[in-house]
Amino acid sequence: MANHGHRGALACAVALIMAGCSSVAPPESDDTADALAPAQETAAAAAPDTDVTLWPQVSSDLNSPAIEARIDALMAKMTLEQKVGQVIQADNGSITPEEVKQYRIGSVLSGGNSGPDGKPYGTIDEWVADVDAYYAASVDPEGVEVAIPIIWGIDAVHGHNNVIGGTLFPHNIGLGAMRDPDLMGEIARVTAIELRTTGHDWTFAPTVAVPRDDRWGRSYEGFGEDPEIVATYSGKIVEGLQGTFGSDEFLNDTHIISTAKHFLGDGGTTGGQDQGDTQLSEADLVRLHAAGYPPAIEAGALSVMASFSEWNGTKIHGDHYLLTDVLKNRMGFDGFIVGDWNAHGQIDGCTNDDCPAALLAGLDMYMAPDSWRGLYKNTLAEVKSGVIPQERLDDAVRRILRAKLYFGIFDQPRPSERPLAGRADLLGTPEHRAVARQAVRESLVLLKNQGGVLPIRPDAKVLVAGEGADNIAKQAGGWSLTWQGGVTDAAAFPNAQSILDGIREAGSNVTYSLDGSYTDRPDVAIVVFGEDPYAEFRGDIVNVAYDLDGTRELVLLQKLKAEGIPVVSVFLSGRPLWVNRELNASDAFVAAWLPGSEGGGVADLLIGDAEGAPRFDFRGRLSFSWPRRADQTPLNVGDADYDPLFTYGYGLTYAAPAAVGELDESVAEGIATANASSTFFENGDFAAGWTAMIFGDVTQARVDHMAQEDALLFRFAGTGQGDVAFSDGTPRNYLRESNGDIELAITMKSDVDGRVEIGMRCDSDDCASFQPLTATQAAANEWTEVRVSLSCFSDLDLTSVLSPFSLRVTGAGSVAVSDVRFLEDADAQETCLGE
Incomplete structure (x- = not known):
């Protein structure tokens, strides 16, 4: 996703947290053997306890002789570098059109805040212009025998929710309450039309998760807690988005590519933990969480998205049994499997920019929004060395090209010249809004x-x-x-x-x-x-x-x-x-x-x-x-x-x-x-009422730490002192905590050429206390947990603390923060900072 920070006001202005996004890719790695072995061992260990006959047998029937012949002809002309580019998807906020051409990237996506021209969202004209530029770069023939057009994916999960003026339908939880499959198909049809107006090719929908714990923050993306509803909806949605498979309307000018997601069990994690572990028998996994996939496959869904989550301790992105043995072989899925946001990097032994294990498990397209450069380099090296067999790469490329050919991307003009492109009169039309209004009534x-x-x-x-x-x-x-x-x-x-x-x-x-x-x-x-x-x-x-x-x-x-x-x-x-x-x-x-x-x-x-x-x-x-x-x-x-x-x-x-x-x-x-009073900022989320106050020439954005956008990044221009203070505007008495064994714990990453200090502020302008990081810590550029005993701030009036965490920087650079909280000091030893 793109960098979308807000510039802080110079004096005492509250910088409200916006869901802007940026990422710092992990260092590139050539340690392919270490990256591959753990996932292989995990998959092998799981195999004896599985029974593929528990899964339904279906067929997508996507193997058209004419299309397969075209794939053969294309692949015969593609270079190895082009093939590797096809299996990588980059976010438009982290790649330029020129780089799409240079690396022959297969797909571009727009994450939740990655709109056109670095904005979080845009107008129809802004979207068309942006999509046009990337498409034109992908089909530039310079240096290749055949150029492969990109397809552009986006999360249109309750209508085209990324464009100003789009029709927004009720979220899936409300649509599930309707019990109306035909209306669901109509909603999907309208969504496809509105996506076509902005030049987009592909939506990451439908979500066919079955949420089983309502504490999960994505519960509203599910239609219901029981698989009966999703089983009746998923095929209708795919048909509405793509058109009826086998008919003249299939993927015509008013339809787009769909994605059934997230395979599999993302709604069943223990405690409703996002990206957690679904601990179920195989029979229950099939019964509760697989019901949405057979209808979607039979309707001709061209893509399925793999889940962030695990099944009994194995990351789905690295699970050969589920991705290949079950989804592709048993369930007959002939489309391609796309990953989720850097989820491949969560496989044991993998990083965001180096993960052959995911491709070997059955992933066909890595979603590598900001890590695509390193991933391209390492994947190319691993194919050349034989770590990734050429046959596996070719199969992944074939599946991606199959979807592109069904979509007709080779036969369409550039996005701005397609029939519905730029048609603002098709956004939020009375007809579309009437469909949405009916959905509200029924939900x-x-x-x-x-x-x-x-x-x-x-x-x-x-x-x-x-x-x-x-x-x-x-x-x-x-x-x-x-x-x-x-x-x-x-x-x-x-x-x-x-x-x-x-x-x-x-x-x-x-x-x-x-x-x-x-x-x-x-x-x-x-x-x-x-x-x-x-x-x-x-x-x-x-x-x-x-x-x-x-x-x-x-x-x-x-x-x-x-x-x-x-x-x-x-x-x-x-x-x-x-x-x-x-x-x-x-x-x-x-x-x-x-x-x-x-x-x-x-x-x-x-x-x-x-x-x-x-x-x-x-x-x-x-x-x-x-x-x-x-x-x-x-x-x-x-x-x-x-x-x-x-x-x-x-x-x-x-x-x-x-x-x-x-x-x-x-x-x-x-x-x-x-939100407990001892936790102020956790996994990128402020406690209720809390925010970041910014002073000086400082900007902020969201970045990835352990998960997508779960940290804040503050950039300091170096034109003077810059300050950040976390506060909810209420002075508090922390004297008791300072007399006990309590520490201020911050998970952070500092990359500053200058002085970085951590402190607390109380309820007056001249009441503050700071502890400095060492010069090495300030410039380390590595995630670490910094702990400071509250007793180190004894020179502060701790009976009236307005900001329990403040950051003061003199110099240029950036500091990222993902967690700020009070923790018990296990060894009861005072820990202060200093040079």
Whole structure:
């Protein structure tokens, strides 16, 4: 992904964390034997315990004699260097068009924040121009007998969510509640059309994961906790994106290449840990997590993405059994397997820029966004030396060319000259928005409707309140223009309608107040609230409580109820969460999930017709079980001790109402809050309310440490002193911690020609204390954990600390930080820094 940092203001300006992205590739390595051996040994050890007959036998039927003959002709003219280039995919933020030509790279992707011209997202014209430049470079014939065009992949996971003006559909969790395969196919068809307008060829969708632990930050990318829904959806989505296999519309000018992902078991990791280990028997792995792949393969899916995760301790990217024996041989997949973001580097013995084990396991295209240069060099050397057999490389190239030929990339003009390119009139059209609005209506789940408060008469006095009411970014969720979502500029969503505006459109007497205050007593209040946008990593939580402390909207709900005003809660979330108190304080409660750009679809169900009758009935049914307790996870239908608050498949309607009694609001002892007070910054995610304040000539961006974008990089221009301070604006008393065996622990990497100091600041301008790194530490450019005892800051007023971690740099260079927290000092020895 591209570098997208914000320049800090010169004095006391808060630099809000943007999901910008940059990466530092690991050093190149020629130690191929060490890289290969561990993965081979792991795969060999697993083989005796596997049974390939447990897996379904299907066929993609992609082996067309005419296309295979064209592949033969192309490969006969390709150089070895070209073939290696084909198996590597680079991010447009880390490669230039000139380098695409030089290395004959096979594919370019745009990560979650890698838009055109170094922006996180762009307009239709900006996208077309960028895609055009890279395509033109790839087909430049200079120096080769045959030039192979690139295909450009992008995460269009709920519509074309990377372009200004695109139609944003509900996220998959809401679409799963619809139980409507035909509408899913129509959503995919619309998405393909809008992708074609920007010149893109390929989307990394559909996600066919089956999330089994709602603490996982990607739960909303799954259609449900049970494989039944994804089995009915995946084929329809592939057909909608690619067209019907065997027909004239297959991959025509209005369709694009699809990707079934992530193979396999990414929704079943222990504790819902992203990129974790799915510990299951093979039979359960097939039963729970494979259901989406046979329909997708039969529909002609041209690519499958391998998962970051492990199966019983073996990384999927290095698992020959799953990738080759199961997916390609048993399940008959003839397309190509693409990796995930530098995931090959997580295989034992591999690095991001050196991993023959992944190709040998069955990966066909490395997703090497920022590590592609080293990976190209090392892979080429490994083919020449025989570490990677020529036959395996040729098979991977054949599979990639097969997809390119089916897509017709050799027969199409440059992206800007294709029929739909630049057609802004096809973005967010009334037809497309009508499809999205229908999806919103069908996805909403009515959990409670006491006293028939819904539907609301259109002439009723309606008070609308809550942070989600007039907030397109919040109702759209993650993967909306940026990776983590949260874009606050309303102009970035020109073809969208907020929930508030949808209610205003349906009702004649609507008042909006963010905090719920009013002067004219309303007949009913609609409060729209819920989770802030997030994607993987930052979306992971430790329990399924929405608001464990009861400090968010609960006070407003209880106030309105106490005043005798009927309360309708519209809850925005990427998963079911414990909201017993909010349910008790509401007369009606609607699980709206993350509805996307069409807030009017919510109003369609809440506001009745002139006679007060429903205009539409609720039809959404839970595709995830709703928790009874804050610690009730994992919770899945079929569990031996299954005891949810609302069962899988639950959903009230106007035609079939039911009462919901008073719910238990107690919380078991020992349940932790999502962000403990001793952790300020973890895996690239700030604790709630925390941010980085920047002073001086400093910029910031996101980089990779252990995972994608899990660290912040601060660049210091060297034009004077630069400072960074982590704070939530609240002074705290850390005197007790300083008298105990507590250390400030920072995982960081410093590359500075100058002085780097770590310190703390208190609640006054002249109150600060710093400890210097050594010159060697400051310039080491290696990830390390730096620990400083709080007692080393005894000259500070520790009763009023505003920033428990501050960074002060005099000189030019960069410092990356991935974790900042207080930890117990195991050896109880004071550790201070110094020259």
